Amino acid sequence: MKYAILSDIHGNLEALQAVLQDAKQQGCTHYVCLGDIVGYGPNPRECLHVIQELNCPTVIGNHDEYVAKDQALTGFNPMAADGIKWTRDQLTEAEKNWLRDLKYVRTVDPFTIVHATLDLPERWAYVFDKLAAAASFNYQHTAVCFNGHTHVPIAFIRTPAGIQGGLYTRIRIEVARKYFINVGSVGQPRDRNPKAAYVIFDLPNNLIELRRVEYDLTTTQKKIRAAGLPESLAQRLEQGR
């Protein structure tokens, strides 16, 4: 059984479609989504519908929450607030309810999924170092946990000797270790690589593989401009940041 682990789609339909096509070609039969389906990108509704049709375990991301819960946008810079308001206007009440009902953490087969961290997942902390990873590991009861949120694919591994962290492309799961793995972002990569990122978890072989997929980002950029969303959102896609 092969799982495709998707995160941070951010309304980028072209990237999502390219990733799903790649996952199919790679023999994935199961899917999970780690949140931030909406926000930034020009196709929040379409991406939401694709995920709903996959009918896969999904957890809520901070952007899903900002858009779905009508909380005041104090503390946001005006450009970010405008983007959230734009996305809110694209979604029906039923679609916002669907997002609002998503849980923060889910256990799927033998692994766990969360958007940010397992310690206080509703706080949306960013895990860039071992210290932050250590806090999450304290709440991890499965060997493997997948997260997103930073849009940077990094893996942390806890062994009896301590925690190591770094970039990865393939990881083989070994006993007596715990893995906290950021799967990168489908719709807005920020590791200077503009290709869409996702992970395949090959369960029988205990193998985790990071995939990078080319997609038609020129079309996505055109849609961002046509929607009147900030130009910087179009530019960052080709820069991967």
Ligand code: ZN
């Ligand atoms: Zn995100």
